[in-house]
Amino acid sequence: MTRSSEPTSGRRDQAHITSASSVDVLQKLSHDIRSAISDVVGGLRLVETDRLDLRTQTQLDRVRAAADTLAALVDETLMAASGETVVKRGAAELDLAPWLDALNGRWTGRAAERGSRFQIRTIGRLPQRLRVPPLLLERILANLVGNALVHVPGGDVTVELLADEEMGLTICICDDGPGFPPALLSAMAAGDTTRALGKTGGSGLGLRIARDLSDEVGAELTLMNDPVRNGGTAALILPAPLLDWTGDGAATEAMDIPDLSDLKILVAEDNLTNQMILRQMLDKMNGKAVFVADGVAATDALQRERFDIALVDIEMPRMNGLELMQWVRASGGRYADMPLVAITAYVLRDNREAIYAAGADAIIGKPISSSADFGRAILRHVGRPVGLPDPEDVALGRTGAEGFAIKMDDTRLARLLEAAGPDDREELLNRLVEDLRAVREALDGGVAAGSVAIIRAQTHILIAISGAVGAERLCQLAEVLNIAAKRRRLGNLTGIYAPVRADLLDLLMAIEARRDACL
Structure with missing residues (x-):
């Protein structure tokens, strides 16, 4: 039999084997790449800068900021390569002040290397937060600032920020170079951005990427020349709905460093670099941590001492x-219900399912990019979520759902559908509808029966789905219900579940309407 006469089923079997093999290779590569980047990012954080000269400190800040961005880019690329398009909860907003510090750290050293000067200038009051994915905004500014530095060797590049509660936030990247070519400005003014910036690579690729990403986040990008100093200016305008003015500086600063002083934390991690990084983060938040290098040592520690939570590699x-997690869950002792959080470079779908099946409450991917987010995750999983009301208050109506964050961010769902593409968009919507219906039915039964296992399993799914599509309020309400089940506050489940179910039905109707519009 020739190859051309090979049975169709045989070819399908071979394709399945090849596909399975590719998935296995991707999982292993994903883990190893994340582990290597974790070492890079972590090692840079551990460098003591006090004894370094100013120039070396500046360049180290540049490398640190670039490493954090690289970690986020690699993470997004690996997730996309695996076919996972779920947007991480919390990834659609950023704290402006620390983001600007990171921006300054990355580009000051780069400019100095070229004999130029980079500076950030703020005018008036700025919002506390932006409802924009940090990585996308970082990529926009990286392309615009990088383009400006290329054209001003020895000159200045300034990022100016001016905000208005009605008009939005304007971020201007100004340079004192030769300015943008007249043909480019004319084409941009005429709305012919394809001709202006080109379809593929070349000198205009960075501007094209910045333009496309600006459209994706709902911002407007314009280019202009300064007639007085002949420099070029790229103005990125973020509309008012993307700005969050709530809170004051003191409140924001207080939330930046969670207090873990009354928690005892077991950390099971064999890598010495990772131990040092985690110890540094936990010490900063006053956490009392015991470190062990393997699972056997962890079981010994659990039998000797009492812990509030375990972080497990x-x-x-x-x-x-x-x-280790299977042993804890099967022990039947005082730790059977202890919060277990996996800290790992294994974050793809099949890995996550195995980790949750072993008994994990949550997964934190390596490298850990933010100490504050890390601390808030720990508090959330020991039952003290920052920014969420107590389940008792929700059940008794002392805190209404209107006190939560925005009900739904349509742009996040739009990005998911865009990532799926026209061929898979309908299938994605169908799956969302099926999953939400299944969660609603299971939660109805689980709450009625007072089943902790069902409620916790289904709220995990609901938290992931609602966070992915931008239903932030539902995501937070689902967390409250999950915490209530974890604390076994079974008497008030109906009251806690009521706002969850209302928002769930609203989300289901919205997804069904989107799906019907695609038919």
């Missing part, structure tokens, strides 16, 4: 993280 000698 997956790859460890003698007893790995999955085996």
Whole structure:
């Protein structure tokens, strides 16, 4: 039999084997790449800068900021390559002040290397937060600032920020170079951005990327020349709905460093660099941590001492993280219900399912990019979520759903559908509808029966879905219900579930309407 006469089923079997093999290779590469980047990012954080000269400090700040951006880019690329388009909860907003500090750290050293000067200038009051994915805004500014530095060797590049509660936030990237070519400005003014910036690579690729990403976040990008100093200016305008003015500086600063002083934390991690990074983060938040290097040592520590939460690496000698979590859950002792959080470079779908099946409450991917987010995650999983009301208050109506964040951010769902593409958009919407209906039915039964296992399992799914599509209020309400089940506050489940179910039905109707419009 020739190859051309090979049975169709045989070809399908071979394709399935090839596909499965590719997935396995991707999972292993994903883990190893994330582990390597975690070492890079973590090692840079551990460098003591006090004894370094100013020039070296400046360049180290540049490398640190670039490493954080690289980690986020690689993470997004690996997730996309695996077919996972879920947007991380909390990834659609940023704190403006620390983001500007990171921007300054990245580009000051780069400019100095070229004999130029980079500076950030703020005019008037600025919002506390932006409802924009940090990575996308970072990419926009990276292309615009990088383009400006190329054209002003030895000159200045300034980022100016001016905000208005009605008009929005304007971010101007100004340089004192030769300015933009007249043909480019004319084409941009005529709305012919394809001709202006080109369809593929070349000198205009950075501007084209910045333009496309600006459209994606709902911002407007314009280019102009300064007739007085002959420099070029790229103005990025973020509309008012993307700005969050709530809170004052003191409140924001207080939230930046969560207080873990009354928690005792077990950390099972065999890598010494990762131990040092985690110790540094936990010390900063006053957490009392005990570190062990493998699963067997972790079981010994659990039998000797009392802990509030365990942070568990997956790859460890003698007893790995999955085996450790299975042992804890099967122990039947005081730790059977202890919060377990996996800290791992294994974050793809199949890995996550295995980790949750072993008994994990949550997964934090390596490298850990933010100490504050890390601390808030710990508080959330020990039952003290920052920014969420107590389940008792929700059940008794002392805190209404109107006190939560925005009900739904349509732009996040739009990005998911765009990532799926026209061929898979309808299938994605169908799956969302099916999953939401299944969660509603299971939660109805679980709440009626007072089943902690059902409620926790289904709220995990609901938190992931609602966060992915931008239903932030539902995501927070689902967390409150999950915490109530974890604390076994079963008497008030109906009152806590009521606002969850109302928002769930609203989300289901919105997704169904989107799906019907695609038919």
